Amino acid sequence: MTWNYAEGNVFSNSTGNFESLLAWVFKFLQQAPSKPVGFVAQYDAATQSISKDKVVSTDPPYYDNIGFADLSDFFYVWLRRALRPVFPELFATLAVPKAEELVATPYRHGSKEKAERFFLEGMKKALHNLAEQAHPAFPVTIYYAFKQSETKEGSTTSTGWETFLEAVIQAGFTIDGTWPLRTERSARSIGIGTNALASSVVLVCRRRPAQAESISRKEFQRQLRREMPEALEAMIGGSEGASPIAPVDLAQAAIGPGMAIYSQYEAVLNQDGSRMTVHDALILVNRAITEYLSPESGSFDADTQFCAAWFEQYGWKSGPFGEADVLARAKGTSVDGVAGAGVLEAGGGKVRLLRWKEYPQGWDPTRDDRTPVWEALHHMIRRLNEEGETAAGELLARMPEKGEPLRQLAYHLYTLCERAGKAEDARAYNELIGAWHAIVTASHEVGHKGESLELDL
Template identity: 45%
Template sequence: MLINTDPPYYDNIGYSDLSDFFYVWLRRSLRSVQPGLLSTMLVPKSEELVANPYRHDGKQGAQSFFENGFRKVFAHARETATEDCPIVVWYAFKQSESDESGEASTGWETLLEGMIRSGWMITSTWPNRSELGNRMRGQASNALASSIVLSLRPRPDSAPMADRREFIASLENDLPDALRKLQQGQIAPVDLPQAAIGPGMSVFSRYGGVIENDGSRMTVRSALARINEILDQVLAEQEGDFDATTRFAIAWYRQHGYGVGRFGDADNLARARNTSVDVMDRDQILMSRAGKVQLIKPADLPSDYDVFNDSRISHWEVLHHLIRIVEGDGIARAGEFLQAALSRQDGIIDADLVKELAHLLFRIAEGNGWTKDALSFNNLVTSSPEILEATRVAKKHVQVQGAFDFSEGDD
């Protein structure tokens, strides 16, 4: 049996309520053709598998209804599944809440719990750019840009148990490579935590169960919190890949954003990263005035910046100038700028590191509620395929000195 499904999104969409808008007109025109299908006045709703508190005596009743129904669906699929044919589940869900165990996604906690308890394990995931950026929900917001495709196979009955330490060690071993591959692909920063659920839950679901320190079985919610912790660790560890100026700017941005901080704090932070505030002031990365220090926003950067005349170029500068150019001059001009940065003889700038920096800064901005900043970093990453294509076009247009063509008889 082959199954490819895009399941209901918990309580996000009331499909049958939306269907009523069309149903009343279809019923008028097609009731004589499909009398059994169109016999009711409105779309039937009692068995619809969504968590609707108005139908199930409140939020708790709706959650129980959804969980039980979801578990039955996947348990039935598990009974008839074969090892040769995985099932495929699509998801594009963003709903988070926090408790003492960390941040978790209520809808996907419920969905994953239903799949894993029904005997499935997640074997692979793929991000799929399925959501249009110009749709109404995506306008001026950090709306999801991608769906994530889960591949599931039946978990063997002999799957081993693991304790909390073993599970976390497996996450730390497997998740960094998976996240780097997601970053290097076309996954948007706003989608990265959702995409990380796939490889993270692949580790969790390979075990028959994970035992907590108190002897209880680890829940999906707790596992999702651990996955988010590893995601933050991986992004933090990537800071070591950047140049000294960028490492300073990341640390300062984490504390102050583009706001003002004290010179003494900035000086100590810069010395620890083998750079100086005065140098970064001259390089127009920050402003240092009257004992106060402030990073320069992309929109406030000089438009006449010459990437070839900058003796101390950094990934921070390249990213911020790219944001300025994309938002002001468009993709083609951004491609020309990136091509120039990549063609410097010192070879300092790496396009993948520029993208990784945008992912890291997005995570910081979203965590601090700096929505405008987060949108800029997210849009830069989602535009990166077009920027790279424009970079290749710009490279082709570089003029090369050809041979002199002397006409016969010229001196």
């Protein structure tokens, strides 16, 4: 076992020492709202009955992410030597029991396919048991932190997420929504230097009515087009003082309204009468997200549409002038015009988008006669990174009409960067959205006091 972080001396005064850890626990206990005495019991989730008429919130195993039983052996063998006389039943076996652990581990089951089948069937039984017993007046909340944004047409690399959703729906649940909940520390070992999820996602589930009907694929698509834009606007715009959902969490959170439509029916039927799979439903949900955030949606000027399309193909690298000219004409602008806006460098038969660090300081949108949303966004990023939220708010106050397009473009560019594996570029857009509520507040404090926040939120 190779540690990827330093482990401090627990008896020292450095980070991680015993006294400071104990102080953390003490501070929590002082603030903990629960007063009644709790109890802990261990049962098989597929056969237990203690959840009868209870409000249930559960954090199930994550497919094949972590083999807790295997990791537990590291501690179990030492605990067994010390505590077997005290708890003989807990330490009856030589190692931690593993056969019943509900994870998709190929070496235990003979193949990847058999491991997935074991996980699906076991999870379906456990969740069906919850659906049958949970209190009917309250939803069941299920925590899950498995990224689904990689679901693509023709292939998928997020089998665990799809398999889990399949189990939830087959167990008799309909998914009412998904709530991102900030549970993950950026400083945890798995998150350092990676584009890891900032949140866990809570699935809000209710038992599907026995008389649920089936609908066609076309009707499902119509409902997505009708209902997804409003749901996405509530997520990226924030509501009732809440901050917008961070781009890193949007793909996960946005499946809520999409899967709510899918899961409320007995089945969604393809043209040949077969049942639409969760995989196919996720593709359509992701397509609806992409269409909403696309620069072609009508919220963006021609220069921004050109920049977004060029960025998708070349990123910050140079590309042929001829290709740029053809693309610019198609978008209703020109390379010279975009270069004149100050966001692009053209010369020697090559065209390159400028990075935000290359934008000039002291930019004032009120004195710029050509200000595409692309330019405004990257000036905002520079101002936020170099001068902070208040300075970014001052800049937004000078162009409040661009608040909505700015946010929408940041989400779109984050998605492009994540798909291309450009974590550093993606981080800039994610951080802007993360600070958006504070930026808007600052813009009203310094720029246009007394006006409603609704315009920018």
